[in-house]
Amino acid sequence: MQKISRSSPGVLIARATCAVLLATALGACTTAPAPDSPGAGASLNEAQAGGPSRWELVRWQQADGSLRSxxxxxxxxxxxxxxxxxxxxxxxxxxxxxxxxxFTGGYGKTSTGMRFDPLAATRMACIPPRAELENALLTAMQSPFTTVGTQPSAGSMGRQIIWKTANGDLLQFIEREGVGQRGDKMEAQAAGGVEKTVYVDSQRVECTGVVRQSCYRVRENPNASWTLWYGPIEGLDFEPGTAYTLRVRETRVDNPPADASAIRWQLLKVESRTRAN
Structure with a gap:
């Protein structure tokens, strides 16, 4: 595979690593792997489920074999x-x-790969090539991705994964610690956030922002009235019928989506759980 410079579309991909990964993926181009096959249930062997991870799209191969810029x-x-x-x-x-x-939304593992819940996104206009690719990506994310290849990190390369979309395209991602100024800014913003304790009610309630949705009922003082929290609480595996006392990091979000909060809560610790009677 030809190396691609950092200034051209895509990123520099080591030949050997890419060859192994693509061989795994291309073998599954015509038929999606069964749920119990190595491709479908592939482990990245360096699981980091306890903390956030950032992945960059570096290669998009369409179903006909052509590459998308x-x-x-x-x-x-x-x-x-x-x-x-x-x-x-x-x-x-x-x-x-x-x-x-x-964009922002929920995700979850499936028996064969990854699914994405409905996404909220900003609505900035951009030039046609970027707009077309973005529309194709967001459309693809409406259906589950199938994992057809994985590779643990090697040398300076991060972990890699190839997902197959519902229409047969192959999307290759590489894990990044922090990409460009935006990644550095996010890390600095998170480090400068405010830690606080919040109380979360045992049931979410229907609320209306830009669209109808479900909101948490929260308060920062156990004796205060409940208020609605429209955004996610990142890292919380909420169980209906259970009230929570949480330690969270609060940071501000620059240019949030139209139907998302300008405040971000990231879970640091579940201090207590209480089942409602």
């Missing part, structure tokens, strides 16, 4: 998926940059 944003931003609980976690919140806009 992956343009970067105005400031060089790559396409990034950020899994708040790690890619190997059973479920959590995913957010990132889809080529033109920021």
């Amino acid at each position: 992956i343009p970067h944003g105005d400031n060089g931003q790559p396409i990034i998926f950020e899994f708040n609980s790690g890619i190997d976690s059973a479920q959590g919140t995913v957010s990132g940059y889809s080529g033109c806009n920021r």
Whole structure:
């Protein structure tokens, strides 16, 4: 495979690593793997489910074998998926940059790969090549992805994964510690956040933002009235009928999606759980 420079669409991919990974994936191009096959249930062997992980889309092979160009944003931003609980976690919140806009939503592991819950996204306009790729990506995410190849980290390369979309395209991602200025900014923002204790009611309630949705009822003082929390609580595996006392990190979100909160809560610790009577 020809090496690609960092300034051209895509990123530099080591030949040997890519060859092994693509061989696994291309063998599954015509038929999706069975749930109990190595491709479907492939482990990344370096699971990091206890913390967030960030993944960059580096290669898009269409069902006919042709490669799709992956343009970067105005400031060089790559396409990034950020899994708040790690890619190997059973479920959590995913957010990132889809080529033109920021998005956020839920994700969960399936027997064959990964599913994404309905996403909220910003609505910025951009030039046609980026808009077309973003539309194709967000459309693909409406159906589950099938895992057809994985590779643990080797040398300077991060862990890798190839997902197959419902229409047969292959999307190759590499794990990144922090990509460009935006990744550095996010880490600095998280480090500068405020830690606080919040109380979460045992049931979510129907609420209306931009659309009708379910909200948490929360308060920061056990004697205060409940208020509605419209966003996710990243890292919380909420169980209806259980009230929680949580330690969270609160940070502000720059340019949040139209139907998302400008405040971000990341779970640090579940201090207590109480089953409702």
